[in-house]
Amino acid sequence: MKKLTALLLALMLLVPAFAFADEAEYATITIGATPSPHVEILEAIEPQLEAVGIKLNIITYTDYIQPNDALVAGDLDANFFQHKPYMDDYNLGHGSNLVALIPVHYEPLGIYPGKTATIEELPEGGSIAVPNDTTNEARALLLLEENGIITLREGAGINATKLDIVDNPKNIEIQEVEAAQIPRVLPDVDLAVINGNYAVQAGLNVMTDALVKEESDSLAAETYVNYVVVNDGNYDADLFAKLQQVLTSDETKAWMNEKYAGAVVPFEPTTDEATDEAADTATDETASTDEAAAATEEPADEATES
Template identity: 55%
Template sequence: MKLKKVLCIGTAAVLSLALLAGCGGESKDSGESKKESKKIVVGASPSPHAEILKEVQPILEEKGYELEIKEYSDYVIPNTAVEEDEIDANYFQHITYMNNFNEERGTHLVSAGEIHYEPFGIYPGTTAKLEDLKDGDKIAVPNDTTNEARALLLLESQGIITLKDGAGLNATKKDIEENPHNVEIVELEAAQIPRVLSEVAFACMNGNYALDAGYTAEKDALVVEDASSDAVKAYVNVIAVKEGNENNDAVKALVEALKSDDVKTYIDKTYNGAVVVVE
């Protein structure tokens, strides 16, 4: 009887310790999960997007969120990373590019908020002024569908080419109807264009890649898009997330922080018109 009593007491003690250990482990895991859920990972191009996000980090920290920024130098991987749930959101693209990306690749990206636009410009390469354009000169443009159209529309606004009626925001090189100077349109990945300025007469560049190369629309561009144009509205930069995540608390906090007065002031003072906040 004594032996059985000792065994029962020992067994009960072991079970109690196991239960306590189990509760302790559950509490720890629960705490880690809670901490993990307050973190948001956002993909961004180095400039200006990642720079702006760094200004957002302390604002989000005050709200209890940890913002991790992953930098990308292309226009594809940050979208596939969102689609595949590798990151929570990205901030690098305009809404028209995002919509076309969905259509072409079958992804499910949506805008969680419109943040800013970057005036698209024509920049000098080997030639300093547009009026010095010569027959047969080369002009570099981005090769992705939406940004190529944006470049061609800007060239048309300067009388360099004429596009077919209705080409609009879907224009490609094939839509050039008149080319009086017989210019050669050189299609390149947007990120590569700043590297070929010594090889082309002019280059049509996205604002972020111009900034990366040390240029600003205000100081260096020969001409930029009209701020009231349909093109600017179509190319507003957004926070992109996978469909269904746009109302996530962390995403909403991110968008709210990006639209704060502090961030607006930072953008206005830092980029001198190269990045324009959307009200």
């Protein structure tokens, strides 16, 4: 009996050691993300990542400020919630050097009915809620312009604000609301422009509930791709190359298409982008070949000099 007890104790002591050894085989990426769809996407790819030796430590945030602050502070290895214009605006305001590393998907903005059922029925002096942050407000105003509700100053583009509205034939009141709160004010406004992720969280589907949405070939779709963002020069390139392979894999894209049914659209590079990427790869391979050739020639040169 004493021998059996001693054996069991020995095995119990070994279990943590084996568990530690298994964990040591994995590299960990601590990544901050907003709940839907970002955390959901990250959780969905965990099995693929574990197959290539990576575990995720996912920190969930419910706003757009803390994930960047935490990344700058070094509390995160990366974050996943934002598009490049938003990141650029944050860098400008905080003197930071965040980098949009991995393009993953875009979330079409949609115009959703509130008190008014259609755009055509929008009354004189009606109200439309739009996101109040700089980049998403511009995006919302562009969508309103595309659908004949307002006209913006020529050239305003992705920097548009309410001050750039040059024609507002129905004298629509543009109400600036914190993006996450817009679904809650739907009963109080005629129409609302809602970010894709917040629409999903509110149980809305951009394909079936929105009156109109940003199209996949629009400037907005190209501009407002959501990225995995890192601190420049403060990340493991090999590790994040594996993360990119998984996030942009056919398996992941198929999962997103099935899960979100058009509310979240996997990023597909344009022909020009794909060509540029191939050219960059070819350049890297050429550089590697040249370096190898130079390394081979060096001993011969040294022998000649001797």
